[in-house]
Amino acid sequence: MNKVVEKVIAGDVRTVARLIRDIDDAMPGVRDTLKELYPHTGHAYVIGITGAPGVGKSTLVDQMLTHMRRKNKSVGVLAVDPTSPFSGGAILGDRVRMQRHSLDEGIFIRSLATRGHFGGLTQSTRSAIDVLDAMGKDYILVETVGVGQDEVDVVRSAHTTVIVVIPGMGDDIQAIKAGILEAGDIFLINKADREGADKTLSDLRMMIDMDQKNNEGGGWKPPIIKAQAVFDKGVDELLEAIEKHRHHLLEAFGGLDFRKRRDRVREELIEMVKNRIVESVIHKLIDTGEFDEAVESIMEERIDPYTACDSLLVSKLGSALDDKAR
Amino acid sequence: MQRERKIRVMVAKPGLDGHDRGARIIARAYRDAGFEVVYTGLHQTPEEIVEAAIQEDVDMIGLSSLAGAHKYLFPRVVEILLEKGADDIVVCGGGIIPDDDIAFLKNAGIKEIFGPGSSLDEIVSWVKKNVKAR
Numbered sequence: 001m002n003k004v005v006e007k008v009i010a011g012d013v014r015t016v017a018r019l020i021r022d023i024d025d026a027m028p029g030v031r032d033t034l035k036e037l038y039p040h041t042g043h044a045y046v047i048g049i050t051g052a053p054g055v056g057k058s059t060l061v062d063q064m065l066t067h068m069r070r071k072n073k074s075v076g077v078l079a080v081d082p083t084s085p086f087s088g089g090a091i092l093g094d095r096v097r098m099q100r101h102s103l104d105e106g107i108f109i110r111s112l113a114t115r116g117h118f119g120g121l122t123q124s125t126r127s128a129i130d131v132l133d134a135m136g137k138d139y140i141l142v143e144t145v146g147v148g149q150d151e152v153d154v155v156r157s158a159h160t161t162v163i164v165v166i167p168g169m170g171d172d173i174q175a176i177k178a179g180i181l182e183a184g185d186i187f188l189i190n191k192a193d194r195e196g197a198d199k200t201l202s203d204l205r206m207m208i209d210m211d212q213k214n215n216e217g218g219g220w221k222p223p224i225i226k227a228q229a230v231f232d233k234g235v236d237e238l239l240e241a242i243e244k245h246r247h248h249l250l251e252a253f254g255g256l257d258f259r260k261r262r263d264r265v266r267e268e269l270i271e272m273v274k275n276r277i278v279e280s281v282i283h284k285l286i287d288t289g290e291f292d293e294a295v296e297s298i299m300e301e302r303i304d305p306y307t308a309c310d311s312l313l314v315s316k317l318g319s320a321l322d323d324k325a326r
Numbered sequence: 327m328q329r330e331r332k333i334r335v336m337v338a339k340p341g342l343d344g345h346d347r348g349a350r351i352i353a354r355a356y357r358d359a360g361f362e363v364v365y366t367g368l369h370q371t372p373e374e375i376v377e378a379a380i381q382e383d384v385d386m387i388g389l390s391s392l393a394g395a396h397k398y399l400f401p402r403v404v405e406i407l408l409e410k411g412a413d414d415i416v417v418c419g420g421g422i423i424p425d426d427d428i429a430f431l432k433n434a435g436i437k438e439i440f441g442p443g444s445s446l447d448e449i450v451s452w453v454k455k456n457v458k459a460r
Contacts, residue, residue: 017383025331088332089357095378096367102374102381109381115332154410320364 005036011135013108017198020110023127034127037134042257044076047242048158048183049143052268057143057163058097059239060229062139065101067239073139074106076132078125080144083113090114108132122153123275126268144179152183153271159256160198160245162186162238163261165204167196181207187243188234192226201226208247220248281316289299290315331459336384338366338375340403343393348421354387355446368444372402379407385418386457389436396423401434408435411413420444422430 007015022030047064049057061077068075079094082248092111101107112125125142132140142158142318187208189200222240227234249256285291294308337353339346346368349460356363364382366375379387407413413427419431420440428439436458440449 017381021331021334021383028329047330049408083362084357088357088360090362091353091357092364093367095364095382099370100372102377109378111362111364111382137330163438206348 002033002036004033004116005134007042008037008134009040009136010132016131016135017110018109019131020112020128023116023124023131024112026124034130035284037130039131040134042133044129045160045246045256046129046133046140046142046158048161049141050145050152050155050161050183051164051170051190053145055166055169056229057164058094060164060188060190060227060235061094061141061143062098062101063229063235064230064239065098065107066232068099068139069104069106070104076109076135076137076140077107077109078128078132078140078142080111080114080142080143081107083115088115106133108137113183119169122157123271124159153267156183157268160185160242161251162187162188164190165200165212166191167200169193169200181211184237185220185245187222187224188238189224189226190229190234191233193228197226207240219252222320239249247300281313284316285312330341330395332360332362333453333457334362334364334382334384335378335386335388335453335457336364336366336375336382337390338378338386339390340368340370340375341393341395342397343391344368345392345394346390347386347391348392351446352390352420352449355450356388358454359450361453374397374408374418375403376406376410376412380412383405385460386414386418386453389417389419389421391419391421391423394422395423395448397427397430400431400436403457404435414460418452420457421448 004015004019008019019030019033023034033200051057058079061079063076065075077098078096079092079093081090081094083090083186090113094312095109095111097101098109102109110128112128129140129142161183163181163186166186167189187204189197189204201224208222208224223244225234225237225241227238229235246256249301282291290312294303297303298305298308335356337349337356338347338460339349350363353363353365364378365382366378370378375387375389387403389396389403391399396419400417404413404417407417409413413435417436418438419436423431423439424443428441431439438452440452
């Protein structure tokens, strides 16, 4: 067995930390490690936490950690923050709220940046989930800002997805409605002591009722919980709701390894193939100089971008390129 | 998709020190230089800082102190890194550090000290030159 795989399974923190970095940086060889690791996954329960910036996701995760540790469960946290589209850098600040857990050996916290040159967040976060799973964590909490396709996809790969909102964000509920409302298994109104909590509750209730028929998993009606995470209020209720949802999944699907369900497998595989194609084709085009040449030609108006794109793709994909897809 | 490693750094505030304006400004400068910056928040023990740095797999820890305990806290971070076999992580420091203490700190394994008046450009280019993604 691969040394890295051995150490991950043994729970070695440095190896796990490095492997997640390798995944993020798409280092050569990482794919082989993941292949070997895959049979050791499928035991952790994955919980996605999402919502607009500032609703209290990190604080909530911090409290959940305390509760889960009381029950002696080990927990992995993946906290995703956005990469600056201008500099490519990122400030990863979710840890600030969770630092009191950093010396607890039953907890592993990792901050991830969206990066997002060519998508890929979904892919690398899923792989990081696999690593923490193989490491033996009972729960994995994935925290992301609930905007954008990638983030929605990430929480969709969780067993239970918690959507966090706060009172007075009616318009924000509107904004997340299209992308992510359908993905919510549990809704949590944080900072519920603020004015408008009841209005938010009834708004949410109405949306959920209207949406009910579309809800995946037949018969699960997403509960709405009022909470004040900073005072540890509503966190017990949240964990109970998660437990109920877990039971629901067990009954509805006869097992928790629901990533092996056909639609998930399809989705993940398409994503993987897509990433690999983009990766290899663009790397090759850049290496051979064809890409820069094409850029030059377009700027000098010798060629239009559509034709340039066609010829670049034909040169790398040849017959695999379907005429209609051009 | 990445062709080379992205530099990851941690900005940390050790000890009882509530002033993090400087640390936040540094964190922003690092972000603008294209690094991924993990910020730990205030009141960290050296143990917490090192554990977080290991979990985050950072290449450098930047310690900020304006409260006078740097002669204990900074070397302690280096010590624990060594104990954990993670001494390949570069440690540098900044804040209100008297000139007289700089030699002592460097001797204790802190690679560079940036006191008052250091420019962001100077700090960022030092990091670019001296910290390589491991």
